[in-house]
Every structure is written in C-alpha cells, then in structure tokens.
Amino acid sequence: MASRKETDTKDRILEVVLDLIAERGFHDAPISEIAKRAGTGPGLIYHYFPSKEYLIHQVYLRVRTIKRQALTEGYSTELSTEEAYTQQWIQAYHFYKKHTREARFLEQYENSPYCVAVPDLKSADYDDNLLYFMSSFRPKKAGGVLADLPPEALHAMSFGLALKLAKSKDFHKPAMLKRIAAASWRALTTE
Structure with a gap:
C-alpha cells in the first residue's frame, strides 16, 4: 500500500501534467518541465510512471x-x-x-x-x-x-x-x- 507521501507526490505530478497539457499540449509537456513544476526529479516521475504515455493515460483515467x-x-x-x-x-x-x-x-x-x-x-x-x-x-x-x-x-x-x-x-x-x-x-x- 502506498504511503501518504507517495500518494501526495503522485497526485501532485498528475495535477501538474493536467495543467501543463491543458496549457501547452502533449508535445510541449516534457518530463523535465513536469518535474520542475512538481518540485521533483525526472527519476522519481519514472519511478511512479514507467513512461510519459502511461503518465498521460493515468491523467486521462482520473479526468x-x-x-x-x-x-x-x-x-x-x-x-x-x-x-x-x-x-x-x-x-x-x-x-x-x-x-x-x-x-x-x-x-x-x-x-x-x-x-x-x-x-x-x-x-x-x-x-x-x-x-x-x-x-x-x-x-x-x-x-x-x-x-x-x-x-x-x-x-x-x-x-x-x-x-x-x-x-x-x-x-x-x-x-x-x-x-x-x-x-x-x-x-x-x-x-
């Protein structure tokens, strides 16, 4: 079971992706910018979400x-x-x-x-x-x-x-x- 901190981090990343894609589209939403806005590193994003496609699909499921x-x-x-x-x-x-x-x-x-x-x-x-x-x-x-x-x-x-x-x-x-x-x-x- 995920810890509260892990859940909060995932949620923050998903919110950042939603904001960034709504603002700039899929192709102008690199992992580096997602990490910067989420206040984390790209490695942690890939730890929770194995690919950008998977991350985007998770945002879709939430929406x-x-x-x-x-x-x-x-x-x-x-x-x-x-x-x-x-x-x-x-x-x-x-x-x-x-x-x-x-x-x-x-x-x-x-x-x-x-x-x-x-x-x-x-x-x-x-x-x-x-x-x-x-x-x-x-x-x-x-x-x-x-x-x-x-x-x-x-x-x-x-x-x-x-x-x-x-x-x-x-x-x-x-x-x-x-x-x-x-x-x-x-x-x-x-x-």
Whole structure:
C-alpha cells in the first residue's frame, strides 16, 4: 500500500501534467518541465510512471472518473431514456463549463494517438442500471435508440455540442439548456 507521501507526490505530478497539457499540449509537456513544476526529479516521475504515455493515460483515467461522476450524478432508473439523456447532456455542459482544464485535456486526448491505447470501459466501472442506460445510447442497428449515423456524428451532435456551447463566454440559462438538449435528442433519434 502506498504511503501518504507517495500518494501526495503522485497526485501532485498528475495535477501538474493536467495543467501543463491543458496549457501547452502533449508535445510541449516534457518530463523535465513536469518535474520542475512538481518540485521533483525526472527519476522519481519514472519511478511512479514507467513512461510519459502511461503518465498521460493515468491523467486521462482520473479526468474520465471526474467526468463520469459529474454526468451520472442523480441518475435514476425512474427516468425515461430521453429524460436521462437530457439530464446527462445538461450535466456535461456544466462539467465542461466548470472544468475547463479537464475539458481541454479531454479534447486533446481524444484527438491524439494516445487515445488509441485506451482500453474499452469495463462493466465493473458501472452498476447494472447505468450499464442498461448506456446500452440504449447506441445506433438502432446495434440495439439502441440513436439514429444509424457514424459515431463521430453522434458525438458531435450530443456531447460535442455541449462542449462547444460551454466554451463560449455566454452562460446559458436552464430553460435554454433544456431546449438545446431536447433538440439534440430529436436530432440523434430521428431517422
């Protein structure tokens, strides 16, 4: 089991990596700069994280957990699929609006070669009710409720839209967010 000091050091390194990549991107985040900002040496970083790719993946796992918690807060099996989508879409908007560095990191990560190495989410990451809910958010031909469109289009029309709106300087009111989420739902489920 890791000591408190070791855990604190790892956490500090992960936070520095998140900040640095959000500020400068993957290629302008050398281990030497990470070590300098974390107040440690490169050797200690490599002691905890065997490679830069592994370190970046660990940051991704941390950010993914934060995002998942934000999006699934308040989820209930009592919600219809459309209601659950609307709730998650609005929560995604608020996540992106509040967690700007995490959003910048995710956007870069998901468009980088690092993303290819990410394993699929395991069912152990979710409870059975949430797995059922998530399974409906697939194209109809795969047993879901969404239009049979490329995954990139489905993402752009859903959470990609939430991200785009969250990046604007405007803060959209709850009623407008519900209207946008409803329009997104109709676009995603209409053939």
